[in-house]
Amino acid sequence: MGDRMMCPELWPYGLLQYYFDNYHGRSKLTIPVSDMVPFELGEVRTTGPLSPKYDTMAFAHYCLRTIKSFLRHQHSLIPLRTTMSGKTVVVTGCSNGGLGAAMAKAYQAKGFRVFATLRNRSKAGALEKIKGIEILELDVTSEESIHQCAKAVEKLTGGSLDVLVNNAGISTIRPLLDTSVDDAKKLYDSNVWAILLMAQAFAPMLIKSKGIMCNISSVSSELPFAWQGTYSSSKAAMTRISETLRLEMEPLGVQVVTVILGAVETSGNDPNNRKELELPANSYYQQIASIINRHNKGLVHVKKQNVDVAANNVVNDVLSGRAGFVRRGYASSLTWLLNTFLPYALTTKMINGESGLGELKR
Structure with a gap:
């Protein structure tokens, strides 16, 4: 297998030198890691170098020790699922071009009988034509719709389910002071x-088959990104629910995986598919409305991972027997690194460097 994590030589600002554009000579240090641990790195732009307040070599060694500990203990393992033929999976949020649709195809390619769900069947696209994928309509905000879907799957599978993927969700970019509480409640639903x-x-179906639940969260759950208050807080709440489910369902034989997803190229973040942001005329943020709208339209430069690559990585993680946290997508491990190695105030300032908040203060 032999996968390796590559990061630059740890000078002069320690491990996070990797993430800054204003350094020269990208000499790299190779750190072998277990094939069982996904660890994908990204980069962050900053306006200037950091001035170290500590001995850099000591800091570098501390970084390495901490990363090795993270890689060794981040994930618990469960028995490998070796036989996929005849296995069943429900994937929510399978609109064409999204992560859900890509995961549905990835599971189908591994021999699963796939139940791909979405609120509007007309958005299923090519999934309709793939043998082994069955389309079911499901509105995850409706308890009645969820129970109807569960009954349909129970009837089709004989009462068991091997994998449940909770991927459906919505996002929004908007200042909290201009956010309708009713809209925020819908997002939380x-x-x-x-x-x-x-x-x-x-x-009941997962317990019967000793199955797996996979819940898709986001790097936004771990740090405060301006204009994403409702979305990031909902993902933080979802992550805590997912982790608690992991604890409570493990004795019942069900494993729960929480995916901390980084930047992924999907149809949902295509600028052409996102509406223009309109702020109230009396908004405190009218001065930087155009900047906020760039975030809303996905026009702020962020490198993204191909959706099929991300989907296959997540599916392989689940089927390889991983439980706990999994980090996939571009820069998905960046938030962990920043939270671990930098002061919180510096981290929040750095990740919001292109938010427009600086211009607003002027």
Whole structure:
């Protein structure tokens, strides 16, 4: 296997020198890592170098020790699923061009019988034509719709389910002061309470098959990104629910995986598919409305991972027997690194460097 994590030589600002554009001579140090641990790195732009307040070599060694500990203990393992033929999976949020659709295809390619769900069947696209993928309509914000879907799957599978993937969700870019609480509640219904309702409805089938639940969270759950207050807080809540489900369902024979997803190229973040942001005329943020709209339209430069690559990585993680946290997508491990090695105030300032907040202060 022999996968390796590559990061630059740890000088002069320690491990996070990797993430800055203003250094020269990208000499690299190779750190062998277990094939069982996904660790994908990205980069962050900053306006200037950091001035170290500590001995850099001591800091570098501390970074390495911490990373090795992270890689060794981040994930617990469960028995490898070797026989996939005849296995069943439900994947939510399977609109064409999204991560859900890509995961549905990845599971189908491994021999699974796939139940791909989405609110509007007309958005299934090519999934309709793939043998082994069955389309079911499901509104994850409706308890009645969830129970109807669970009954349909129970009838089709004989009462068992091997994998449940909770991927459906919505995102929004908007200042909190201009956010309707009703809209925020709808977002929480989709991103938070849907996970709990799906777990409750499909638990009997998962318990019967000693199956796996995979919940898709986001790097936004770990740090405060300006204009993403409702979305990032919903993902933080969802992550905590997912981790608690892991604890509570493990004695029942069900493994729960929480995927911390980084930047992925999907149809949902295509600028052509996102509406223009309109702020109230009296918004405190009118001065930087155009900057916020660039974030809303996905026009701020962020490198993204191919959706099929991300989907295959997640599916392989689940089927290789991983439980706990998995980090996939571009820069998916960056938030962990920043939270671990930098002061919180510096981290939040750095990740919001292109938010427009600096211009607003002027």
